[in-house]
Every structure is written in structure tokens, then in C-alpha cells.
Amino acid sequence: MNTDVKPSWMASRMPCLGGWWAGLTTPSMAREAPYLAVLPWLITAGLVFLTASGLVLAVYYNPADAFASRQFIAREVNNGWLIEGFHATGTTLVFAAAYLLLLRGMLARSYRAPGELVWLLDIVAFALLLLVGWLGFALTGGAAGYWSVMNATNAAMLLPGALGALGTWFFGGPDGPGTLARLLVLHIALALVIFFILWLRHGAKKAATPLPAPALRVAFHPYYTAQYFVALVVSALIGCVLLFFYPHFGQSPLNNVPGGPLALATGAGVPWYLAPLAGLSALFHGTYGGILGLAAGLVLLLALPWLDRSGPGRRAGGLWRLLTWVLALDVLGLGWAACGAAGGLSGLLVVVFGAWYFLHFLVLTPIVTALEAQ
Amino acid sequence: MRPVFGKLWLATGLLALLGGNALAHDRLSPFHFQSQGLLGSTDKAAAQRGFLVYETVCASCHTAKALHYRDLEALGLTPDQVAGIAAGVKTANGAPATLNDTFPAPKIPAGAFGGAVPPDLSDIAAQRPHGARYIDHLLTGYAPAPAGVTLLPSYYYNTAYPGGQLAMPPPLKADDVTYADGKSATVAQQAADVSEFLAWSADPNLDARHEVGLRAVLFLVFLTIIAIASKRRIWRETV
Numbered sequence: 001m002n003t004d005v006k007p008s009w010m011a012s013r014m015p016c017l018g019g020w021w022a023g024l025t026t027p028s029m030a031r032e033a034p035y036l037a038v039l040p041w042l043i044t045a046g047l048v049f050l051t052a053s054g055l056v057l058a059v060y061y062n063p064a065d066a067f068a069s070r071q072f073i074a075r076e077v078n079n080g081w082l083i084e085g086f087h088a089t090g091t092t093l094v095f096a097a098a099y100l101l102l103l104r105g106m107l108a109r110s111y112r113a114p115g116e117l118v119w120l121l122d123i124v125a126f127a128l129l130l131l132v133g134w135l136g137f138a139l140t141g142g143a144a145g146y147w148s149v150m151n152a153t154n155a156a157m158l159l160p161g162a163l164g165a166l167g168t169w170f171f172g173g174p175d176g177p178g179t180l181a182r183l184l185v186l187h188i189a190l191a192l193v194i195f196f197i198l199w200l201r202h203g204a205k206k207a208a209t210p211l212p213a214p215a216l217r218v219a220f221h222p223y224y225t226a227q228y229f230v231a232l233v234v235s236a237l238i239g240c241v242l243l244f245f246y247p248h249f250g251q252s253p254l255n256n257v258p259g260g261p262l263a264l265a266t267g268a269g270v271p272w273y274l275a276p277l278a279g280l281s282a283l284f285h286g287t288y289g290g291i292l293g294l295a296a297g298l299v300l301l302l303a304l305p306w307l308d309r310s311g312p313g314r315r316a317g318g319l320w321r322l323l324t325w326v327l328a329l330d331v332l333g334l335g336w337a338a339c340g341a342a343g344g345l346s347g348l349l350v351v352v353f354g355a356w357y358f359l360h361f362l363v364l365t366p367i368v369t370a371l372e373a374q
Numbered sequence: 375m376r377p378v379f380g381k382l383w384l385a386t387g388l389l390a391l392l393g394g395n396a397l398a399h400d401r402l403s404p405f406h407f408q409s410q411g412l413l414g415s416t417d418k419a420a421a422q423r424g425f426l427v428y429e430t431v432c433a434s435c436h437t438a439k440a441l442h443y444r445d446l447e448a449l450g451l452t453p454d455q456v457a458g459i460a461a462g463v464k465t466a467n468g469a470p471a472t473l474n475d476t477f478p479a480p481k482i483p484a485g486a487f488g489g490a491v492p493p494d495l496s497d498i499a500a501q502r503p504h505g506a507r508y509i510d511h512l513l514t515g516y517a518p519a520p521a522g523v524t525l526l527p528s529y530y531y532n533t534a535y536p537g538g539q540l541a542m543p544p545p546l547k548a549d550d551v552t553y554a555d556g557k558s559a560t561v562a563q564q565a566a567d568v569s570e571f572l573a574w575s576a577d578p579n580l581d582a583r584h585e586v587g588l589r590a591v592l593f594l595v596f597l598t599i600i601a602i603a604s605k606r607r608i609w610r611e612t613v
Binding site: 031032071074075081082085218222223226227229230233234236237240241243244245247248253254256257258 | 412440445494496497500501502503576578579582583584586587588590591594595597598601602604605608609612
């Protein structure tokens with residue numbers, strides 16, 4: 001049926017769907033975007049996947065007896081181990097894509113005008129993702145998660161004023177029998193907020209990206225559907241290798257011990273995607289040290305558009321790109337050291353890698369970008 | 375035969391030789407478990423023997439709360455055999471256990487072993503790095519304390535245990551169990567068997583995981599090739 005002459009059955013009854021299909025097939029996109037431009041879409045697809053697998057887990061999960069209910073899912077529920085693996089491996093893939101997205105944004109300097117808002121929304125989504133990831137880790141009920149919740153609730157209670165009130169409200173007081181039930185609700189609700197942030201980001205990105213001349217445009221379908229399909233299949237392949245052959249990738253074995261006061265982690269014990277942040281929070285001592293490290297690490301990312309002193313429109317110089325790659329290795333090293341992988345040297349390495357993180361943003365970024373702008 | 379095939383045969387022979395050597399090496403030192411490795415699977419015969427050791431020795435002090443008697447069917451035992459095993463076990467209220475009962479908790483006084491609590495063994499292989507190998511080393515790792523090490527009262531020196539001092543007395547003695555398949559029940563054999571059983575207990579889906587995984591990965595490798603080819607073909611029309 002020709003849609004130009006007569007609207008299709010669906011379009012005449014649900015006009016928004018007809019417009020949606022027309023939008024997909026009208027040439028409106030730039031030609032040959034690189035594969036890595038697919039990352040925001042992959043993150044969204046990954047979150048949909050996590051929502052679906054999380055739904056299955058949620059109906060069998062019991063926050064009052066978290067560890068036993070995970071055992072039940074993995075051992076008794078039909079293919080429960082597979083769904084649990086989907087959720088854990090999906091998280092790994094989403095975080096890998098999120099870290100890559102930030103690295104790519106820094107290398108391409110896409111955070112500068114007019115892309116600041118896109119960058120800010122990226123960081124907000126990333127911070128939310130970390131929080132949701134941490135909540136999921138806490139929900140496992142393992143020993144590592146147990147101590148992480150204990151430390152977080154204690155730190156939140158000690159915060160002064162409104163922040164402390166917010167923290168107390170979030171956790172509902174010190175770690176107790178009802179804590180995981182509250183965290184379960186927040187794990188689900190905040191995950192849905194990420195979708196909203198990604199939707200805002202999509203709008204901001206469209207506004208910040210100039211469209212090519214009409215002759216140079218292609219339609220989303222079939223050109224980008226074909227490209228996105230490749231990205232999706234390759235992600236699925238990586239995910240399957242991890243899920244079926246390295247199911248505990250990036251997780252502490254201690255989290256297979258039921259949480260309790262007698263099982264203590266020697267390192268941070270957090271999954272790999274939280275490890276760099278655990279390193280930053282271990283950097284500062286004192287009552288508020290942990291929260292200070294976390295907040296400072298994320299605020300520096302938020303401030304990047306203003307820490308970069310080069311004018312708009314200049315391409316990134318070689319030195320800046322080199323420094324960004326060094327920062328990527330530094331963050332990897334920070335996470336590695338925070339998990340206690342370096343033995344007795346871990347404490348020292350956390351300080352060295354953490355100090356480089358702050359040096360990079362507060363000193364090297366303004367100086368190098370200002371020099372390159374001249 | 376064309377020379378290329380000659381080379382192929384030579385390469386295959388060399389590979390077989392190398393592979394054979396590697397396998398022989400694995401089986402001697404360090405000890406090799408069938409459940410280890412990228413495509414490992416549960417050694418059901420060893421796990422059945424391991425269950426006998428577990429039931430005779432370990433279960434007198436340890437729990438394995440996550441395991442039901444019906445789960446043993448995954449080790450190749452028939453439902454009747456498993457029902458027979460369960461019927462020989464008393465649950466907490468004194469009735470014989472059924473297929474749907476979990477392994478019962480043994481009654482040991484709180485002060486036994488100097489107050490040290492025997493851990494639950496359902497997931498012990500997943501809780502320790504290199505689970506199966508660690509358990510095997512622990513069970514065969516008892517030794518006289520070296521000079522300079524002062525043991526705590528009623529503790530035992532063990533080379534595999536972190537810190538070296540363990541409250542569990544050496545649990546295995548040769549010929550404590552009699553294997554149905556006629557294998558000689560040395561301490562090393564019992565340790566290896568119970569390690570394989572506990573590796574299965576911590577990862578009962580290992581066989582299914584590797585089976586499904588291999589198929590999924592092969593399928594996705596081909597799908598990737600097709601997806602890339604179709605993407606290139608579609609984009610060729612735009613140039």
C-alpha cells in the first residue's frame with residue numbers, strides 16, 4: 001500500500017506511529033557515522049535489556065532474605081541462572097559503553113560549546129548509572145555488598161544538615177532489616193530516571209549537531225538500522241562470551257559469601273565498574289573523606305567544559321589526546337589498585353593514581369588546552 | 375598426496391603431541407579438575423564419589439543449605455537411588471528426609487572446635503579463589519607446624535589456609551569410605567573427589583552454561599559476519 005496516497009491502517013488510527021515510520025525512512029541523518037557513535041543507543045538498548053531481565057529477577061527476589069533468594073533464583077527457578085547472568089553481564093556491557101562514551105567525548109572534545117549540555121547530561125546519566133549499579137550490587141546480599149551498604153549508611157547519617165537528612169531518608173537510617181527493601185525500590189525507580197535523562201540527552205544532542213546538506217543525508221532505515229544491528233550483534237557476542245565463560249567477571253568472590261558481620265573484605269570488594277570510584281573515595285581520610293572523594297571525582301567531570309581553556313571550534317592537539325589516554329589508563333589502574341589487586345602496594349598506588357586524576361583535571365587540562373589554543 | 379596435506383598432517387601430529395603433553399602435565403601437577411577450563415564440565419563419577427565423602431565425613435559438622443536431595447539427580451543418580459539416600463537421613467524433626475528436603479544441619483555443640491563455626495559448604499568453591507583446587511590443597515595441606523610458628527590451642531597447621539592455622543582437624547583418613555566403583559580411597563583421591571563435588575555444588579549449572587554458551591557464541595560469530603556483510607552492501611548504494 002502506498003502511504004503517500006492513503007494512510008496505512010495503523011497511521012489512520014494512530015497518527016503518531018505513522019509519523020514515526022515516515023521519520024525513520026526520510027533522509028535526515030549524516031552519512032557514515034563511525035561505529036562508536038552508536039554508544040548512546042547501545043546504552044539505551046542495554047538498559048532496556050536490564051529492565052527486562054531485572055523484572056524477572058524482581059519477582060523472585062526477597063529483600064528480607066536477599067542472599068537466600070538469589071540462591072533460589074540461581075538454583076531453583078527455571079533458567080534463573082541465565083537471567084541472573086543476563087543482568088550481571090548486561091550491567092558490565094552498559095558500563096563498558098558508558099566509560100567508552102565518556103572517553104570518546106573527551107578525546108573529541110565534544111563537551112565544548114554547543115555540546116556542554118549534552119556532556120552535562122552524560123555525566124548526570126553516568127552518575128545515576130553508578131548509583132543504580134551500586135544499589136544492584138548492594139541487593140546481592142553478599143558480604144562485599146553488606147559492608148558497602150553498612151559504610152554508605154553510616155557515612156550518609158554523619159552528613160550535616162540537609163544532606164544528612166536526605167541521606168537518612170534515602171537509606172532510612174542505619175543498615176537494618178528493611179534497608180534492602182528500600183534500596184530495591186530506589187534501584188528500580190532510579191533506573192527509570194536514567195531513561196528520562198537519556199531522552200533529554202537525545203534532544204540536546206540533536207540540537208547541538210548541525211545537519212549536513214540535504215544531498216548528503218541518508219535515512220535511518222535501512223542505513224543506520226544495518227549499522228546498529230552490527231553493533232548490537234557484536235555486543236551480544238562479547239556479552240555471551242562473558243556470560244557463559246566468565247560469569248563472575250569483575251566481581252569479588254567474597255560476594256558469594258552471605259553478608260554478615262563476620263565476613264570482611266580485604267579490598268574494596270566492589271564490582272569493576274565501581275572500583276575507580278572506590279579508589280577516589282579511599283583517597284581522602286576523615287569522616288567525610290569518602291563522600292568528598294566521590295563528589296569531587298564527579299564534579300570534576302561536570303566541570304570539564306569550563307576547565308578546558310581552548311576556544312570553541314579548535315581541534316584537539318596531540319598532547320591533549322595523549323593526556324586523555326593516560327587518564328583512561330590511570331582510571332583503570334585506580335580501579336585495579338582499589339580492589340587490592342596489587343597486594344601491599346595497593347594503598348600507595350591508589351594515592352598515586354588518584355592524585356593523577358585530580359592533577360589531570362585541575363592542573364594539566366587548563367594549562368595544556370590554553371597552550372594548544374595559542 | 376599433495377605437499378600441502380603433508381604439512382597439514384605434520385602440523386596436526388605436532389599439535390597432538392603438544393596437546394597430549396599439556397594434558398599429561400595438567401593431570402599430574404598441578405592437579406587438573408574436569409570442571410576447570412573454558413569448556414570444562416562436571417565429572418559426574420568423581421562428584422558421586424565426592425558426595426559419598428561429603429555425606430560420610432563433611433556432613434557430620436558442615437551444612438550445605440542450598441542443596442536439596444533431588445539436586446543429586448544432576449550427578450547421574452536415579453530418583454530411586456536419591457530417594458534411598460534421603461530416606462537414610464533424619465531431618466530436624468526426626469522424620470526421614472525426602473527428595474525435596476535440603477541437606478540437614480548437623481547438631482554440634484557451639485563450643486566444639488574452640489568456638490570456630492564450620493562454614494556452609496554450598497558455595498564454598500565460589501567463595502574462595504580457584505575453588506576446587508583450593509579445597510583439594512586444604513584437605514591435603516595439613517603438615518607439622520614449621521619451627522617458629524606457635525599454634526593456637528586446638529588449631530592445626532595447614533599450608534593452604536590463609537594464615538596457616540585452621541580449627542578443623544584433618545578430616546580425611548584413607549579408606550574411611552568404600553567407593554562403589556572400586557577406586558582406592560586414598561586421602562588424595564577423597565580430597566579430589568569431594569573438591570569436584572563441591573565445585574558442582576557451587577556451580578550446578580556449569581554443564582548447561584558451557585553447552586548453551588558454545589552454541590550461542592558460534593551462532594553470533596556467524597550472525598556478526600552476516601550483519602557486517604549486509605551493512606556494507608546497504609551502504610555501498612549511497613556512494
